[in-house]
Amino acid sequence: MAYTAVELIEHKRDGGRLPSEGIEWLIGSYTEGSIPDYQMAAMAMAIVWRGLDAEELAVWTKAMLESGDVLDFSDLKKPKIDKHSTGGVGDKISLPLAPLAAACGLAVPMISGRSLAHTGGTLDKLESIPGFTTELDQSRFRQILTDHGLVLAGASPSIVPADRRLYALRDATGTVPSLPLIASSIMSKKLSEGLDGLVLDVKTGSGASMARIDDSLDLATKMVQIGTDYGVKTVAVITSMEQPLGAAVGNANEIEESVAVLRGDGPADVTELTLALGELMLDLGGIGDARSRLEDAIASGAGLEKLKEVARAHGGDPAVLDDPSLLPVAPLTATIEADDDGYVTTCDALTIGLAATHLGAGREQQSDVIDPGVGIILEKKIGDLVNRGDRLAIVRYADEERWQSQKDRLGSAWTIGPNRVAPPDLILERIDSSNFEH
Ligand code: URA
Numbered sequence: 001m002a003y004t005a006v007e008l009i010e011h012k013r014d015g016g017r018l019p020s021e022g023i024e025w026l027i028g029s030y031t032e033g034s035i036p037d038y039q040m041a042a043m044a045m046a047i048v049w050r051g052l053d054a055e056e057l058a059v060w061t062k063a064m065l066e067s068g069d070v071l072d073f074s075d076l077k078k079p080k081i082d083k084h085s086t087g088g089v090g091d092k093i094s095l096p097l098a099p100l101a102a103a104c105g106l107a108v109p110m111i112s113g114r115s116l117a118h119t120g121g122t123l124d125k126l127e128s129i130p131g132f133t134t135e136l137d138q139s140r141f142r143q144i145l146t147d148h149g150l151v152l153a154g155a156s157p158s159i160v161p162a163d164r165r166l167y168a169l170r171d172a173t174g175t176v177p178s179l180p181l182i183a184s185s186i187m188s189k190k191l192s193e194g195l196d197g198l199v200l201d202v203k204t205g206s207g208a209s210m211a212r213i214d215d216s217l218d219l220a221t222k223m224v225q226i227g228t229d230y231g232v233k234t235v236a237v238i239t240s241m242e243q244p245l246g247a248a249v250g251n252a253n254e255i256e257e258s259v260a261v262l263r264g265d266g267p268a269d270v271t272e273l274t275l276a277l278g279e280l281m282l283d284l285g286g287i288g289d290a291r292s293r294l295e296d297a298i299a300s301g302a303g304l305e306k307l308k309e310v311a312r313a314h315g316g317d318p319a320v321l322d323d324p325s326l327l328p329v330a331p332l333t334a335t336i337e338a339d340d341d342g343y344v345t346t347c348d349a350l351t352i353g354l355a356a357t358h359l360g361a362g363r364e365q366q367s368d369v370i371d372p373g374v375g376i377i378l379e380k381k382i383g384d385l386v387n388r389g390d391r392l393a394i395v396r397y398a399d400e401e402r403w404q405s406q407k408d409r410l411g412s413a414w415t416i417g418p419n420r421v422a423p424p425d426l427i428l429e430r431i432d433s434s435n436f437e438h
Helices: 005-013 020-034 037-050 054-065 094-103 124-127 138-148 163-172 179-191 215-228 254-261 268-284 290-299 300-311 349-363 399-411
Strands: 083-084 108-112 152-153 197-204 231-239 249-252 332-337 340-346 374-379 391-397 414-417 427-432
Touching: 005 020, 005 037, 020 037, 020 054, 020 163, 020 249, 020 349, 037 163, 054 163, 054 179, 054 215, 054 300, 054 349, 083 094, 083 179, 083 268, 083 340, 094 152, 094 254, 094 290, 094 300, 108 124, 108 138, 124 152, 124 215, 124 254, 138 300, 138 374, 152 300, 163 179, 179 215, 197 215, 197 268, 215 231, 215 427, 231 268, 249 254, 249 349, 254 268, 254 290, 254 374, 268 290, 268 391, 290 300, 332 399, 349 374, 349 391, 374 427
Parallel strands: 083 197, 108 152, 197 231
Antiparallel strands: 231 427, 249 374, 332 391, 340 414, 374 391
């Protein structure tokens, strides 16, 4: 049966189910370039509104996965385990976690994403290390993984090319917050990596793509089911994204904070989530005493050494990891100050993520180039006591007009009240493959 893109878009727009061959044709044609971005953007928006049922989601994910090659690392004699986040503000966890996991004996073939809507992306953060390339062909990807137990790359013309195109399109068309589009984007990338196990960090709260916990649970359940169906041991945790993780929001400043975690003096929330997700990764890989191994890899410097070694293999300059003051930093500085005495009751992740994006730490259009030196350092977060005039954040920016357009928005991220509220719990729920049939 022959399809046209317009018929499929109209069918989904009106609430219909997409036929399996229609999905396969659409993803295949989009990947090879015979369906234009504007039609795929319309389809993505129809899916945002109408969703995909379980069968459509399975076919959509498989078509994305099969748009490129599926890697096979069965010759590597280490457990192949990865982690992926659904996206958050200040969420740099992959940067300290992946080298720690590799230093503890796992092979981590990590295919990551760029900034998406108001959330940051691992690839953009890594590229603030001068020279670091995340564009690897398959043989280089394999070589770095084999030599170092860790590789950090993006989707490529041969590995999930469908997600490479669709991800950038969704970012620029307001079509990120869709359960099936997120689940298929993440799982197609992860299933292409030839994994034994996968840890999913599904964010919930204001700065997450899914703000409501029921939606986050639904997303986590669907992704764990897809992983299980493909024989990959998959665990998901639901974690809070009411306020940003750590103090740094941006790109280069998030590298600096990740190095601090690897040196043992990172913020408590980033360190704790890194260790908790690391434990899950090592458990899936059958490596015992997970927590103490990870802590030892911090104390001995093995995690930081691994990041330096891998940065060098990716063409990056490891000197910035020894001396983060060499990282790029935007020329202009401003501060946000408390307008009242009391306790911080909100430090809103979405507002801070949007302000950072508009200042140049993320993209508003596909063609935008990120400024790695733009960023925000949060000095007060939920539960902190402040006096009127205290500094809440320092902002590094490059364009005065953009700052003037964002400063009120950024200031509105904090609310201050008379009573102390506790910071949100980091990990809220856990879902794993053992709950599902394979
Ligand atoms: N991470 C991804 O890889 N894709 C999404 O859609 C969201 C987060």
